[in-house]
Each structure stands twice: as structure tokens, then as C-alpha cells.
Amino acid sequence: MTELDKFDRRILAILQVDGRVSTVELAERVGLSPTTTGERLRRLQKDGYITGFGARLDPHRLGFGLLVFVEVLLDKTTPDVFDKFAQAVRDMPEVLECHMVAGGFDYLVKTRVADMASYRRFLGDILLSLPGVRETRTYAVMEEVKNDSPLPL
Amino acid sequence: MTELDKFDRRILAILQVDGRVSTVELAERVGLSPTTTGERLRRLQKDGYITGFGARLDPHRLGFGLLVFVEVLLDKTTPDVFDKFAQAVRDMPEVLECHMVAGGFDYLVKTRVADMASYRRFLGDILLSLPGVRETRTYAVMEEVKNDSPLPL
DNA sequence: CCTGAAAATACCTAGAG
DNA sequence: CTCTAGGTATTTTCAGG
Numbered sequence: 001m002t003e004l005d006k007f008d009r010r011i012l013a014i015l016q017v018d019g020r021v022s023t024v025e026l027a028e029r030v031g032l033s034p035t036t037t038g039e040r041l042r043r044l045q046k047d048g049y050i051t052g053f054g055a056r057l058d059p060h061r062l063g064f065g066l067l068v069f070v071e072v073l074l075d076k077t078t079p080d081v082f083d084k085f086a087q088a089v090r091d092m093p094e095v096l097e098c099h100m101v102a103g104g105f106d107y108l109v110k111t112r113v114a115d116m117a118s119y120r121r122f123l124g125d126i127l128l129s130l131p132g133v134r135e136t137r138t139y140a141v142m143e144e145v146k147n148d149s150p151l152p153l
Numbered sequence: 154m155t156e157l158d159k160f161d162r163r164i165l166a167i168l169q170v171d172g173r174v175s176t177v178e179l180a181e182r183v184g185l186s187p188t189t190t191g192e193r194l195r196r197l198q199k200d201g202y203i204t205g206f207g208a209r210l211d212p213h214r215l216g217f218g219l220l221v222f223v224e225v226l227l228d229k230t231t232p233d234v235f236d237k238f239a240q241a242v243r244d245m246p247e248v249l250e251c252h253m254v255a256g257g258f259d260y261l262v263k264t265r266v267a268d269m270a271s272y273r274r275f276l277g278d279i280l281l282s283l284p285g286v287r288e289t290r291t292y293a294v295m296e297e298v299k300n301d302s303p304l305p306l
Numbered sequence: 307c308c309t310g311a312a313a314a315t316a317c318c319t320a321g322a323g
Numbered sequence: 324c325t326c327t328a329g330g331t332a333t334t335t336t337c338a339g340g
Contacts, residue, residue, distance in 0.1 A: 004215075012210060019172050019206035022316070033326050038317075052209045053172035057165060057304055061202050062157075064304060069254065069261055086298045093305030101222065101292040108222060108292065112304065139254040139261065145239045151210055151217060151265065152246030175334065186308055191335070 004049070007032060009153045011040055012049065016150040019053045056148065064112040067141040068119055070127065072107040073134045081132035082106075088130050094122055105137070116140070157202070160185060162306045164193055165202065169303040172206045209301065217265040220294040221272055223280065225260040226287045234285035235259075241283050247275055258290070269293070 004012075010030045014021065021029070027037035044050050059067070074081045082100070085107065089098045097110035109127070113119045119140075127136065157165075163183045167174065174182075180190035197203045212220070227234045235253070238260065242251045250263035262280070266272045272293075280289065 012208070012215075015208035016210060017205070017207060019208045024316075034317085035327085036325055039325095047214075048211055049214050050208050051211050052170070054170060054207065054209060054303070055165070055168035055172045055203050056205045056207060057169060058201055058204050059304060061200075062165075062304060062306065067252065069252070086296075090299055093302075095299060096302045096304075097300055098298040099220065099222070099294040099300075100296040100298060102295050103290070103292040105292075107298070108294075137256070139256040139258075141252040141261075142255050143239075143253040145251040145253060145260070146243055146248060147250055147252075149246075149249045150207070151212060151215060151249075153215065177334065187335080188309090188337090189307055192307095 008040060008044060008049075011037065011044065013150070013153045015041075015050065015053075016153075059112050063114050066113050066115055066119060067144060068111050068113065069139045069141070070109040070111065070123070071105040071137040071139075072109060072127070073136070074106045075132045075134040078132055085130060085132060092126060094126070161193060161197060161202075164190065164197065166303070166306045168194075168203065168206075169306075212265050216267050219266050219268055219272060220297060221264050221266065222292045222294070223262040223264065223276070224258040224290040224292075225262060225280070226289070227259045228285045228287040231285055238283060238285060245279060247279070258288075 007030055011026065014026060014029055023038045023041065024034045026041070027034040030037060032040075041050075059065075072085070074085060086098070086100070089095050089107070089109065094111045094113060095109055096112055097108075099108050100106065101108050111119070111122065113122055119138075123136065123138065127133065160183055164179065167179060167182055176191045176194065177187045179194070180187040183190060185193075194203075212218075225238070227238060239251070239253070242248050242260070242262065247264045247266060248262055249265055250261075252261050253259060254261050264272070264275065266275055272291075276289065276291065280286065
């Protein structure tokens with residue numbers, strides 16, 4: 001678990017984009033033998049650099065035409081509003097991301113829904129019904145300029 | 154390219170989480186034969202439902218300890234500021250996501266950097282040096298409550 | 307859509323540099 | 324720590340029903 005050398009970074013960079021390459025092809029693209037490459041790959045997983053593999057899906061083709069960001073402000077009078085909100089959000093399948101931020105609001109929520117009507121339901125029935133939610137600001141995405149870019153290794 | 158049935162959705166759901174399962178294991182988990190499953194998988198890729206496969210990496214272990222969101226407001230006097238900004242952002246490896254939004258600002262930028270000093274450099278030397286950037290608001294993430302959640306198929 | 311085979315490919319171990 | 328090489332196990336693929 002010391003440090004990553006040039007080959008490790010190369011492996012990670014390739015795997016970020018082509019998650020399904022075989023060990024032999026990966027080996028020739030990084031310039032090592034399949035055996036060594038396989039060992040490095042296993043080590044990178046064991047040490048937690050690689051947390052998993054997944055397919056990239058096209059949200060628009062799957063009925064998620066609308067991407068929305070929501071800024072959430074909480075009522076900080078109750079003690080454990082933050083934990084409660086965080087746990088509730090983790091259980092919502094519509095929420096793809098949620099981050100606690102420092103600045104003008106408390107949480108930034110990223111969600112994908114079918115359309116504005118669906119989002120209206122999500123906001124009213126689910127998000128605003130949570131205890132402690134004092135205010136929300138909705139920002140609908142008009143154009144996804146860049147999305148799911150790989151980490152610059 | 155008609156519609157997705159229950160099996161297709163099951164395949165996509167599994168592949169989102171386990172992008173490297175073999176066709177035979179995928180087959181027994183969805184309850185079809187390997188042959189049929191392989192054909193469906195190929196079709197889902199050809200029709201664009203699956204856009205690719207990738208490894209999920211741990212940003213914190215790779216030197217990206219700080220996640221930051223930036224709201225950007227543009228100077229709308231020049232005609233093509235939007236296109237210029239969008240193209241510049243696409244070429245920045247530090248920027249993981251960028252979306253044009255409707256509401257109080259123009260673009261929402263998601264970036265990962267090593268620390269606050271790195272972000273300071275990114276903001277001053279790169280983002281603010283772009284023509285047409287009138288104002289930015291920075292929100293540093295204190296806790297990543299939820300991240301890269303799969304689409305709820 | 308399934309079964310059953312063949313063909314290809316992958317992984318794993320052993321042993322040398 | 325890395326490579327070469329062979330044997331083993333899987334997987335994929337292509338028949339035909």
C-alpha cells in the first residue's frame with residue numbers, strides 16, 4: 001500500500017474508461033506481462049483504489065429525461081436534523097448524489113426524474129415532507145455539458 | 154429498439170453495480186440462458202442503453218481529497234460566451250461535471266482537487282481567467298452523503 | 307428462447323532470470 | 324519483482340430444435 005507508480009496509474013486510467021478489458025489486453029496496453037498486470041489489478045482492488053466496476057447507462061434512453069440539482073437548507077434548531085436528513089436521502093432511489101456543503105446552504109442534492117411533473121411530485125411529496133427542511137432552491141439542467149468525466153490520473 | 158422488458162431492466166440493474174460479471178453468472182441471476190443473455194447484452198449496447206463500462210475509483214485514496222461545486226455566472230453581453238465557456242470546461246481535466254442550469258446562475262461545475270490550495274489555483278488561474286466569467290460562488294463539500302448512486306430501474 | 311457441443315480465451319501455478 | 328510457459332478451468336459462440 002505504499003505509492004502508485006506509473007504502471008498503476010496507467011492501469012487505473014484505462015480501467016476507468018474501459019472497465020471490461022481483459023487482463024491480457026490491459027497488459028499489452030500498459031507494457032507489462034499479463035501475470036504482473038493481474039497481480040497489480042488484484043492489489044489495486046484489495047487496497048481500495050478500485051471500489052468496483054459498473055456499466056454506464058444512458059439516462060435519457062431509460063426515461064430519466066430531467067436532471068435537477070436542489071439546494072436544501074435545514075432548520076438547525078433540532079439537534080439531529082442533519083443525520084436524519086442524510087439517512088432519509090440515502091434511502092431515496094431518485095437521489096443520485098447528496099453532499100453536505102459549506103456556504104450559503106446545507107445540502108446539495110442531485111436527482112434524475114422523468115419530467116417536471118415527476119420532479120414536482122418528488123419535491124412536494126418526498127423532499128419537502130422531511131422534518132427539518134426549511135427551504136429548497138431548484139435548478140433544472142438545460143444542457144449537460146460534461147458528465148461522469150474520469151479522474152485525471 | 155422497442156421497449157425494455159423485465160429481463161432487460163434486470164440486466165441493466167445488475168450491470169450498473171457489477172460491471173464485470175460474466176454472461177453465465179448474469180444469466181443465472183436474471184433467470185435466462187447464457188446465450189439469450191449474451192444476445193440481450195449485445196443489443197443493449199448496440200441500441201445505446203449501455204454506453205460503456207468503467208472502474209469506480211476511490212478519489213480520496215488517489216489524492217483528490219476535496220470535492221467542490223462552483224456556481225458560475227456569465228457576462229451575457231458577448232454572443233457566444235456560453236459556447237466558449239462550455240468548450241473550455243470540456244477541456245479541463247479537473248472538471249468532472251458541468252451543467253447549464255435554469256435559475257439564479259448559468260453553470261454548475263463539479264471539480265475534484267487535492268486540497269484548498271489546489272482549488273485556489275484552479276479558481277484563480279483557470280476558471281476566473283476565462284473570458285465572460287462574471288461571478289463565481291464556491292461550495293466546498295464537507296461530507297459526501299451519497300455518491301454515484303445507480304439509476305433506479 | 308433453450309440445449310449441447312466446439313472453439314477461443316482467460317486464469318493459475320510453477321520455475322527461471 | 325518480473326517474465327515465460329504449460330495445464331486447467333471458464334466463457335463465449337455456433338449449431339439445431
